[in-house]
Amino acid sequence: MAKHKTPLLDQLESGPWPSFVSDMKQEAAVRAKNEKNIEYQIPQDAVEDLLGVLELSYTDGTTHWKHGGIVGVFGYGGGVIGRYCDQPEMFPGVAHFHTMRVAQPAGKFYKTDFLKNLCDLWDFRGSGLTNMHGSTGDIILLGTTTPQLEEIFYELTHKFNQDLGGSGSNLRTPADCIGEARCEYACYDTQDLCHTLTQEYQDELHRPAFPYKFKFKFDGCPNCCVASIARSDMSFIGTWKDDIRIDQDAVAGYVNGDFPPNGGAHAGRDWGAFDIEKEVVGLCPTECMKYEDGKLEINNKECTRCMHCINVMPRALRPGKEKGCSILCGAKAPILDGAQMGSLLVPFIEVNKEDGYAAIKEVIEAIWDYWMEEGKNRERLGELMKRQGFQKLLEATDIKPVPQHVQEPRTNPYIFWKEEEVEGGWTRDVNEYRKNHLR
Amino acid sequence: MELAEAKEKIVEALTKKAKSKSKFYFNDLSKILELKPREAKKLVNKLVEDGVLEYWSSGSTTMYGLSGTGKQAGAEHED
Ligand code: SF4
Numbered sequence A: 001m002a003k004h005k006t007p008l009l010d011q012l013e014s015g016p017w018p019s020f021v022s023d024m025k026q027e028a029a030v031r032a033k034n035e036k037n038i039e040y041q042i043p044q045d046a047v048e049d050l051l052g053v054l055e056l057s058y059t060d061g062t063t064h065w066k067h068g069g070i071v072g073v074f075g076y077g078g079g080v081i082g083r084y085c086d087q088p089e090m091f092p093g094v095a096h097f098h099t100m101r102v103a104q105p106a107g108k109f110y111k112t113d114f115l116k117n118l119c120d121l122w123d124f125r126g127s128g129l130t131n132m133h134g135s136t137g138d139i140i141l142l143g144t145t146t147p148q149l150e151e152i153f154y155e156l157t158h159k160f161n162q163d164l165g166g167s168g169s170n171l172r173t174p175a176d177c178i179g180e181a182r183c184e185y186a187c188y189d190t191q192d193l194c195h196t197l198t199q200e201y202q203d204e205l206h207r208p209a210f211p212y213k214f215k216f217k218f219d220g221c222p223n224c225c226v227a228s229i230a231r232s233d234m235s236f237i238g239t240w241k242d243d244i245r246i247d248q249d250a251v252a253g254y255v256n257g258d259f260p261p262n263g264g265a266h267a268g269r270d271w272g273a274f275d276i277e278k279e280v281v282g283l284c285p286t287e288c289m290k291y292e293d294g295k296l297e298i299n300n301k302e303c304t305r306c307m308h309c310i311n312v313m314p315r316a317l318r319p320g321k322e323k324g325c326s327i328l329c330g331a332k333a334p335i336l337d338g339a340q341m342g343s344l345l346v347p348f349i350e351v352n353k354e355d356g357y358a359a360i361k362e363v364i365e366a367i368w369d370y371w372m373e374e375g376k377n378r379e380r381l382g383e384l385m386k387r388q389g390f391q392k393l394l395e396a397t398d399i400k401p402v403p404q405h406v407q408e409p410r411t412n413p414y415i416f417w418k419e420e421e422v423e424g425g426w427t428r429d430v431n432e433y434r435k436n437h438l439r
Numbered sequence B: 001m002e003l004a005e006a007k008e009k010i011v012e013a014l015t016k017k018a019k020s021k022s023k024f025y026f027n028d029l030s031k032i033l034e035l036k037p038r039e040a041k042k043l044v045n046k047l048v049e050d051g052v053l054e055y056w057s058s059g060s061t062t063m064y065g066l067s068g069t070g071k072q073a074g075a076e077h078e079d
């Protein structure tokens, strides 16, 4: 028997999709039965009370959570988010119900025993409810009490070899696509870069001193599987400098219908014979492709590396050989308003494992210095860029303006020179001037 | 700047404002110390380690306060 009646939540289960309400009810029932004889360290009926307080929020149309507080583990200013229920007498099981963010492994590779042990830990010391994964990418453990935090942290770091993630005004848990491990489009080793920078910037991850949150995301190619261009203050997107590699025999294979286009995706329906003109050449956004006399040609100078043609004919087309990444800045994706895509700051940078990614770190650190000094409280990098202009970002990072930075033709007819850009500067010799110009 | 001097400046400034405010942004602290953020961060970290300051976090932002002065469960806008 459920502890609280939840008629409104029950309705959420009636739709065609899997429902988180059903998941929660299942966990509540498992905890009530406790067949594994777990010595629950937080109230056994926590999930029942969570359903209860959620039902109450649907009834009265307001939240009953207080977000935030002074909780954490020693030495860390992030990774734990205090949650307190403002109706603790009605729902004592969730009076204290903190969230923990745990860094996910690069590329989200897990072994099943890791996941099993993690679930066991969370059944024992938390609510048993998780969110795999949160929108930043980390493992979210939902609901525990303050005395459990250090215990969980100890277990995670000593037995799971896993760290807490970022929260608050920190570098957030960096996230990457699966990259070279499984994907031949990858233009650099996303997992290594993500992992290396995570280790390098431990202080930024755990000790908050930024004006607001800061996210890194790593995509191996412009397909952007972790949506870095939309969701990170600094996104690293794999790209190439030279020409797309073309295998003309494989192109012919696609045209003859020997290979299914798009790697066989969208195969649930008969779309008719493959039409290279219509499906590839005609959809190239920069119209830089041509298919004539059985030969595919690409004017690579005009190619924006949108990946479309490569995605459709992966056997025939491959990214070039001179690979690296582009760095874009200033994206953010708040739910309510102000979503913004990243702006291109570095068109091409080498991703060099050998020297510890020195060139990339230099850009990152210049940006942090700039934002930490100029950013207002709770101002994301993208907002600072809007407020002060892209030019300031170029100055702060000491990057020369290039045509790729231009977003649109200018709307201001004036050009403002700085003194150091003008020969002789602003000063003049008045006596010299008076020789030719009477008062 | 020496740690002792930083501690004195911070404790004095935050105590003065304690009636109206218990949580401060990192920027406020670097202004009190009159240091660049990176320099200030080293000292502020040390003060947290020593238990002079403590973190307060809403999940999206982090603020700092003198240990023991803030409300454990205060929400972001109810200072
Ligand atoms: S972003 Fe590109 S490289 Fe990374 S997994 Fe997706 S398609 Fe592959």
Ligand code: SF4
Binding pocket: A283, A284, A285, A286, A287, A288, A289, A298, A302, A303, A304, A305, A306, A307, A308, A309, A310
């Ligand atoms: S990657 Fe995109 S822009 Fe470049 S040739 Fe292919 S379709 Fe055209």
